[in-house]
Amino acid sequence: MTGTVTEGAVLPRVEFDAQICKGCGVCIEACPEDIIEYAGTFNHRGVRPTQLVPDGLVRCSACGNCAVVCPDSAVTVDNLRKHLHYGKNALRIGDMHYCPGCDEGTVHELLAEVIDELGIKEVAVGVASVGCTVFAYRYIDIDWQQAAHGRATSVAWGIECQHPELRVFTVQGDGDLAGIGIGETFHAAARGDPTVIIFLNNAIYGMTGGQLAPTSLMGQVTSTSLAGRNVKDHGYPIVMTEALALQEGCSFAVRTSVHDAPSIRKTKKYIRQAFLNQAKNKSLSVVEVVSACPSGWRLDPVDAHKYLVEHLFPVYKPGVIKEPPGGMPR
Ligand SMILES: Cc1ncc(C[n+]2csc(CCOP(=O)(O)OP(=O)(O)O)c2C)c(N)n1
Ligand code: SF4
Ligand code: SF4
Structure with missing residues (x-):
């Protein structure tokens, strides 16, 4: 029309x-x-x-x-x-493989817009990790490096050591960042790597069929916790971003979502702020996006966003967890 x-x-x-x-x-x-x-x-x-x-x-x-x-x-x-x-940004390429209503596509679009608007596409390098974001390199027209499961921040650090002029970021799921890669993630914060971490927390292992993740909620039914998560068998959910923010080498930490238009617009500002912080403060920036996985949660996309607000937000509260030095732009 x-x-x-x-x-x-x-x-x-x-x-x-x-x-x-x-x-x-x-x-x-x-x-x-x-x-x-x-x-x-x-x-x-x-x-x-x-x-x-x-x-x-x-x-x-x-x-x-x-x-x-x-x-x-x-x-x-x-x-x-x-x-x-x-609508679609100039750096966004191709159709994405994500399930209908998956929030991961929205985050890719925001990343492409921010990289384009900051004029850093020639120096931006993404590290795609294992999980549903594994094909991130197909969707944003910049340089990418694939990392093994959980190793994204270590790969990012390797690139930064050799090429400090590059603007390196990772895109990681919660299984990747808080499960198999939890050690790598904390060491990135301890070293104060100048990496931007885009952490897609959907409280489940999406790619492999909806298994329990370290971030799954108490009582959450997954394909490996059919009676719901319980403390005895599974422990409590790991709340990563606050813990990373406690490390001296992490200078900006925020939790956000893309479940509606206002939150998407806010998330774009946070991603932009993370890249600005990377250039200015040369230390770790973490943007956690609490994300819906309609397929893993067995919900339709609109209900998945309602579930996210009602059930994930009480545990993963949106907001700025650590302001960058000099504060957030008002
Ligand atoms: C070393 C290794 N162990 C296990 C796997 C299998 N595996 C692939 S993706 C995945 C879970 C990904 O979950 P998450 O990081 O939360 O991302 P999502 O798919 O939810 O976006 C696992 C366990 C693997 N590829 N490599
Ligand atoms: S969401 Fe806004 S721009 Fe889109 S059709 Fe409705 S009124 Fe028009
Ligand atoms: S399984 Fe979940 S995270 Fe993966 S593409 Fe589908 S909705 Fe997205």
């Missing part, structure tokens, strides 16, 4: 890519005007993609929420009056 000039009013341009859409429905949930619906026909993925309702364009406020929340960048909004664009 394309913006036109009608009786002096400039309508926005709103485009839904029916081929990319995985039918998760988070745009329907995010639209304040209630003008997005499922199409009547199925696409090649076997899902009904989303579209504007017939008179939708004239009611559209061009807020951009639908484009911001789409984890697959299948929606584009151009506010032609204010010259604002919402």
